[in-house]
Amino acid sequence: MFSIPVFLESFQPLFWAARYTLLISVLGIGLGLVIGTLVCAARLSPYPALRAFGGLWVSFLRGVPLLVQLLVFYYSLPVIGIDIPATAAAVICVGVCASAYISEIWRGAIAALPRGQTEAATAIGMTPRDTWIRVILPQAFTLSLPALVNELILLVKASSLVSVVGILEITRASQAQAATTFRPLEVYIAAACIYLAINLCLAALGRYLEHRTAV
């Protein structure tokens, strides 16, 4: 039956591993933001080749399950002669996958800005570059903040998949813990509790941001 002491004891090693979950998710979204911005710029650019590339990037990364992407990436690295730590590979993979979603978030936010903003900026003689940097992007970023927090929640959950390539985050640590204690029920429920706690905090942050940006 469900044993409370076992349940409580299994938290300790999982908390330690939670740092990796957070690390991978936060670095993943950071990398995703950088690449996603570039991809979004490519998709909105006047060059058809760049637009097509951006479109392919988004459709491939959103069409292929993250688990498959992880395995492709993980197994291809040694073949092309790149030797990086598993954690770095996981962060890159998660970030690249997130970039596809983030570029769509950006695109949506930019499309949601009233056209009058651009027109007004042009009317007072701003160059296109200034218009983007000083008018469009800051507003689009504020608009997209809640969606970005949402994406971070998805990443925290998705990061459980990197356990498959052997990174000791919450899920992997709970597998190890379950194997040594033979109490999978308590251990996995403890893992679920930690994920839930992280995500409820993030969701609260998202609601706060949404509240603040919805003027």
Add this chain to the structure above:
Amino acid sequence: MDLIEQYGPMLLRGFGVTVLCWILGTIFGMALGLVIALVQRYAPRPVRWLIQVYIEVIRGTPFLVQLFVLYYGGPLVGLRLDALPAGLLGLTIYGSPYFAEIFRSGFRAVPHGQIEAARAIGMAEPAIIRRILLPLGLVSALPALVNFSIILTKETVILSIITVPELMYQVSRMSTETFRYVEANLVLALFFWLLVETISRLGRRFERRITQHLIERT
């Protein structure tokens, strides 16, 4: 070529299991989600709170961890399932809160006047659900339903981790036997890309067909 001959049937079977999991997972998840959405609309407050907790818990935890609780933790409380039924149950549970939220917003999109009008002409509540709420709500929920069922296709690969013999599981088996990890996973990736693109194209066509009457009217 030998590879295809040797592993073809196995891969095909795996694909069959993937499609089965996807279709059954979508149908069961949608059914459970619909029940949840209806209960949330009509049930007394404590029940609604309980359901809200269920929704938050399922949406706040990774699918993989849910599967582990179900498949490895289940036997400890007497729930002993084989991999495939456990996977199907897991998919159903995982999908249900998302479907429930989709249905809920679909129901909210039904103009209140329609329901009031139905009440005014003396329709009973079950009849209102069946003849007003469901048909109108489902149409507005359709795009999101199609979208989420496509997301579920991608979630089915996670079932391979609890040894459900679906496509990904068979591909990993093949690659450990042949040491062709890169090729096997790359082909799998391309395959999923095609599959998801095709399904979403079909979904959009289907959607347009169903919602055509809305567009024509405006």
